Amino acid sequence: MTAPITPAPLRLGIAGLGTVGIGVVRIIQAHADLLSARAGRPVRITAICARDRKKNRDADLSGYDWVDCATDLARRDDVDVVVELIGGDEGIARQAVELALDNGKDVVTANKALLAIHGQALAERAEAKGRLIRFEAAVAGGIPVIKTMTESLAGNRIRRVMGVMNGTCNYILTRMQSGGLPYAAVFEEARKLGYLEADPTLDVGGIDASHKLAILASIAFGTRIAFDGVEIEGIERVSIDDINRAADMGYRIKLLGVAQMTGRGLEQRMSPCLVPADSPLGQLEGGTNMVVIEGDAVGQIVLRGAGAGAGPTASAVMSDIIEIARGVRLPVFGQPAGSLARTQPARTAVPAAYYLRLTLADKPGALAKVATVLGDAGISIDRMRQYDDEDTGEAPVLIVTHKTTPDAIDHAIETLPSTGVLVGDPVELRIEEV
Ligand SMILES: NC(=O)C1=CN([C@@H]2O[C@H](COP(=O)(O)OP(=O)(O)OC[C@H]3O[C@@H](n4cnc5c(N)ncnc54)[C@H](OP(=O)(O)O)[C@@H]3O)[C@@H](O)[C@H]2O)C=CC1
Ligand SMILES: N[C@@H](CCO)C(=O)O
Numbered sequence: 001m002t003a004p005i006t007p008a009p010l011r012l013g014i015a016g017l018g019t020v021g022i023g024v025v026r027i028i029q030a031h032a033d034l035l036s037a038r039a040g041r042p043v044r045i046t047a048i049c050a051r052d053r054k055k056n057r058d059a060d061l062s063g064y065d066w067v068d069c070a071t072d073l074a075r076r077d078d079v080d081v082v083v084e085l086i087g088g089d090e091g092i093a094r095q096a097v098e099l100a101l102d103n104g105k106d107v108v109t110a111n112k113a114l115l116a117i118h119g120q121a122l123a124e125r126a127e128a129k130g131r132l133i134r135f136e137a138a139v140a141g142g143i144p145v146i147k148t149m150t151e152s153l154a155g156n157r158i159r160r161v162m163g164v165m166n167g168t169c170n171y172i173l174t175r176m177q178s179g180g181l182p183y184a185a186v187f188e189e190a191r192k193l194g195y196l197e198a199d200p201t202l203d204v205g206g207i208d209a210s211h212k213l214a215i216l217a218s219i220a221f222g223t224r225i226a227f228d229g230v231e232i233e234g235i236e237r238v239s240i241d242d243i244n245r246a247a248d249m250g251y252r253i254k255l256l257g258v259a260q261m262t263g264r265g266l267e268q269r270m271s272p273c274l275v276p277a278d279s280p281l282g283q284l285e286g287g288t289n290m291v292v293i294e295g296d297a298v299g300q301i302v303l304r305g306a307g308a309g310a311g312p313t314a315s316a317v318m319s320d321i322i323e324i325a326r327g328v329r330l331p332v333f334g335q336p337a338g339s340l341a342r343t344q345p346a347r348t349a350v351p352a353a354y355y356l357r358l359t360l361a362d363k364p365g366a367l368a369k370v371a372t373v374l375g376d377a378g379i380s381i382d383r384m385r386q387y388d389d390e391d392t393g394e395a396p397v398l399i400v401t402h403k404t405t406p407d408a409i410d411h412a413i414e415t416l417p418s419t420g421v422l423v424g425d426p427v428e429l430r431i432e433e434v
Contacts, residue, residue, distance in 0.1 A: 006042075007040060007041035007042075008041060009041055009042035009043065009044045010039065010041055010042070010043050010044070010080055010081060010321070010324065010325040011044055011045075011046045011078050011079055011080045011081070012028075012043065012044065012045045012046065012079065012080070012081050012082075012083055012321065013045075013046060013047045013048070013049070013067075013073030013074070013076060013079035013081070013082050013083065013105075014045055014047075014048045014049070014064075014073075014083045014085065015048075015049045015050075015070035015073055015082060015083065015084050015085060015086050015092075015093075015096050016049070016050060016070075016084065016085030016086035016087070017048060017049075017050040017055075017057055017059075017061070017085075018050070018085065019309070019310050019313070020085045020110050020137065020310060020313045020314055020317065021048075021050070021083075021085040022057055022058070022059050022310065023309075023310030023311060023313060023314030023317075024083065024085065024314045024317050024318065024321075025045065025048075025059050025061070026059060026310075026314070027314050027315070027318050028043060028044075028045055028318075029059075029060070035318070035322065035325075038322055038326075039321075039322045039325035039326055040325065040326060041325055043321060043322070043325055045063075045064050046064065046065060046076070046078045046079055047064055047065040047066070047067050047072075047073055047076055047078070047079060048061060048064045048065070048066060048067070049066070049067045049068070049069065049070045049072070049073055053066055053068075069092070070082075070084070070086060070092050070093070070095070070096035071092070071095050071096050071099050073096065073100070074096055074099035074100035074102075074103050074105060075099070075103060079105060080105060080106065080324075081105060081106045081107065081108055081321065081324055082096060082097070082100035082105050082106075082107050082108075083107075083108045083109070083317065083321070084096055084097050084100075084107060084108070084109040084110075084111055084114075085109070085110055085111075085317070086111070087110075087111055087113065087114075088111070088113060088114070089111075089113040089114045089116070089117040089118065093109075093111055093114055094114055094118065097109065097111075097114065097122060097133070098122070098125065100131075101122070101125050101126050101129050101131045101133075102125070102129065104129060104130075104131065105131065106131050106132040106133070106134070106324050107126070107131070107132065107133045107134070108133075108134045108135070108317055108320040108321055108324070109133065109134075109135050109137075109138065110135065110137035110138050110313055110316070110317055111135070111138060112135075112138040112139060112208065112211040112212050112215060113202075113208075113211050115133075115135055115138055115211070115215055115225070116210070116211035116212075116214045116215055116225060116227040117211075117227060119215065119218065119225040119332070119333070120224045120225055120337060120340065122332070123331070123332035123333055123337035123340075124337045124338070126332055126337075127331065127332070127336060127337050127338075132324060132329055132330070132332070133332045134320030134321075134323060134324065135215070135320070136316040136317070136319050136320050137313045137314075137316035137317045137320070138211075138212070138215060139165065139212040139215050139216055139291075140163070140165055140212065140289040140291055140303070140305070140307050141167070141289060141305070141306050141307040141308045141309065141312045141313045141316060142305050142306045142307070142309075142311070142312025142313060142315050142316055143289055143291060143303045143304070143305040143306075143307065143316075144303070144316065144319065145216065145291045145293075145303055146215075146219065147319065147323075148293070148301065148303060149161075149216065149219045149220060149293065149334065150219055150330060150333075150334035151330075153293065153295050153298060153301070154334070155297060156295030156296055156297045156298050157295065157296045157297075158220035158221065158293060158294065158295050158296075159260065159294040159295065159296060160258065160259070160260040160292075160293075160294045161213075161216045161217065161220045161257075161258075161259045161260075161291065161292070161293050161294075162256060162257060162258040162259070162291075162292050162432070162434070163256070163257055163281075163289065163290050163291035163292050163303075164209075164254050164255065164256060164257075164281060164284055164288075164289055164290050164307075165208075165209040165212040165213060165257055165289055165291065165307065166203055166206070166208050166209035166212075166255060166289075166307070167195070167286070167287030167288065167289055167306075167307040167308045168190055168195045168196055168197075168203040168204070168287065168308075169203060169204060169206070169209065169234075169235050169255040170254065170255065170284060170285075170286065170287060170288065170289070170307075171190060171195055171286050171287045172186045172187060172190055172204070172235060173235060173238065173243070173252075173253055173254060173255065173272075174252075174284075174285050174286055175189065175190075175286075176238075176240055176243050177243045177244075177247065177252070180240065180244075181240065182239070182240045183235070183236070183238060183239065183240070187200075187204065195287065201234075204234050204235050204236055205232070205234035205236070206232045206233060206234040206235070206255060206270045206271070207232065207234075209255060209257050209270050210227065210230040210232045210257065210268075210270040211227060212257070213230060213257035213258075213259055213268055213270055214226060214227040214229075214230055214268060216257075216259060216291070217259035217266060217268050218333050218340065219333050219334045220259060220293070221259070221261045221266060221341075221343070222334075222335055222339070222340060222341060223261075223266060223340055223341045223342070223343045224340045224341065224342055224343070225333075226266060226268070226343055226345060228345070229266060229268055229343070229345030230268040230269065230270055231268065231269040231270070231271070231347065231348065232269075232270045232271070233270065233271040233272065234255070234272075235255050235272050237272075237427070238253055238272050239427075241357065241396075242355075242357060242427060242429065245355075245357060245385075245387075245398050246274050246355060246429075247277065248385065248398070249274075249355070249383065249385070249398065249400055250276060250277050250278075251274035251275060251276060251277055251282070251355070251431065252274070252275055252276075252277050252281075252282040252283075253272050253273070253274055253429065254272070254273060254274075254275055254281055254282070254284070255270065255271070255272055255273075256270070256271065256272070256273040256275065256281070256432055257269070257270045258270075258348075258432065260350075261343075262346050262349070262350075264344070264346040264349065265343055265344030265345055265346030266343040266344065266345060266346060267345075267346050267347070267348050267349075267350070268345070269348050271429075271430065272429055273429060273430045273431065273432040274355050274429055274430070274431040274432070275431075275432055275434050276434070279434045280292075280302050280304070280434070281434050282434075284304070287306070287307060287308060287309075288304060288305065288306060288307065289304070289305065289306070289307030290302065290303065290304045291303045292434065347406070348406050349405060349406065349407070351403040351404055351405050352403055352404070352406075352430050352431055352432065352433070353382060353400060353401055353402060353403050353404075353430075353431040354379075354400070354401045354404065354409050354428055354429065354430055354431060355398070355399075355400055355427075355428070355429045355430075355431055356398070356399040356400075356401065356426060356427070356428050357396070357397070357398050357399075357426065357427040357428075358370060358396075358397045358398075358399070358416070358422060358426045358427075359394050359395070359396050359397070359422070359423040359424050360394065360395045360396075360397055360421050360422060360423065361393065361394065361395070361421050361422075361423055362389050362392075362393050362394055362395040363421070365421075366395065366419075366421035367386070367395075367397065369419040369420075369421050370397070370399075370416065370419060370421065372419075373412055373415050373416050373418075373419060374399075374401070374412055376415075377404075377408045377409075377411045377412040377415065378404065378408050379401050379402075379404045379408050379409065379412055380401065380402040380404070381399055381400075381401060381402070382400045382401055382402045383399070383400040384397065384398065384399045384400070385397070385398045386398075394423050400431070406430075409428055413426055413428055
């Protein structure tokens with residue numbers, strides 16, 4: 001009698017044993033049988049790598065070979081897939097990924113920065129070598145948005161992709177609202193909770209979310225990743241006054257990414273926007289992410305879930321590993337890299353309503369002068385509220401416009417100081433239809 005043939009295991013080399021890396025190790029250790037059944041073959045870690053070998057990682061790593069340099073994983077014969085969980089768009093992460101592809105290994109990564117900057121070159125490299133790069137965890141953590149777009153929605157022409165893709169910013173904005181706290185205080189709170197990236201500008205400056213948006217736009221529109229084409233504004237200038245006054249008008253402020261293809265080119269913008277408080281995006285609390293995809297056949301899809309953290313992010317990494325173990329082989333961005341179109345970046349021209357917060361000198365005719373500037377720019381006022389000046393001699397005024405163009409708003413903002421009635425700079429935020 002012949003013994004049953006055991007399928008060859010898929011052998012992993014894991015580079016990076018931090019939040020996500022250890023999360024992956026834990027899932028593989030806890031669910032070995034389940035993974036094997038679903039993948040059709042065992043999934044094994046053969047070698048691991050991090051910076052500090054002596055660090056207590058609260059996990060049993062004794063069964064795996066330790067290598068001192070991540071590129072060594074890419075050189076090993078007993079590694080089929082290099083799982084890059086170090087981070088950063090340059091340095092060792094990039095070297096390990098490139099070497100892995102060159103040495104005939106597939107790559108799984110959660111590294112949105114690397115993909116946003118070098119995604120096209122890496123995809124071409126992978127395809128030239130007949131290898132894969134999978135990156136479900138790179139966008140919106142545990143939310144399965146990459147597979148949804150490349151597989152489930154492959155029959156659609158995508159009209160628009162938008163969403164909240166940075167949990168830290170959403171935490172800060174919702175916490176400012178719930179606690180009535182200023183930005184600086186909540187920023188400090190987020191730092192103490194360990195929510196901020198080592199370089200916090202990546203979060204609050206909107207860069208991390210823009211990396212993710214650029215990746216989604218490439219898949220959605222069949223275009224080469226164009227991170228440079230994202231118009232980026234972070235949340236640093238969002239004040240507690242804006243949070244409160246937007247709430248008065250029935251809105252929430254979110255760091256919102258929007259990508260859509262227009263006749264003029266690809267619009268990609270990441271900026272604080274107002275959304276209706278009762279909309280799914282408006283109700284998104286804390287570190288949760290949400291991605292909204294609009295396809296011509298399917299209509300609107302809303303995906304919501306944890307955008308970060310060991311479990312959710314490792315869950316997404318595992319989905320890629322199982323996909324490779326099953327033998328599913330898809331082009332990196334959903335179609336061959338050579339067929340991805342070059343695009344022109346296009347500045348947003350889609351009309352929207354706008355929120356304007358102005359502080360005026362509290363004197364006769366001040367409001368009339370503002371109304372004249374707006375009228376001359378072709379901007380019609382929908383709603384307006386003047387707040388108590390508390391004897392300061394100043395009048396805080398909030399205006400919600402009817403839909404108008406970004407050019408008209410820019411023109412009005414440039415012209416308003418010439419009225420001589422403005423105290424400080426006006427604040428202008430787009431109100432996004434969702
Ligand atoms: N944390 C999250 O929730 C999410 C993270 N990601 C992405 O996942 C990736 C990993 O993130 P995360 O786990 O949070 O990061 P961590 O900072 O927690 O872990 C990074 C790991 O990389 C190791 N490392 C750093 N430099 C080197 C080096 N030169 N050689 C070998 N190893 C090195 C570190 O080693 P040591 O431990 O010894 O210092 C550490 O184990 C990043 O690309 C991140 O953007 C994506 C979605 C969510
Ligand atoms: N800094 C990121 C981590 C997940 O990508 C966030 O806050 O969403």
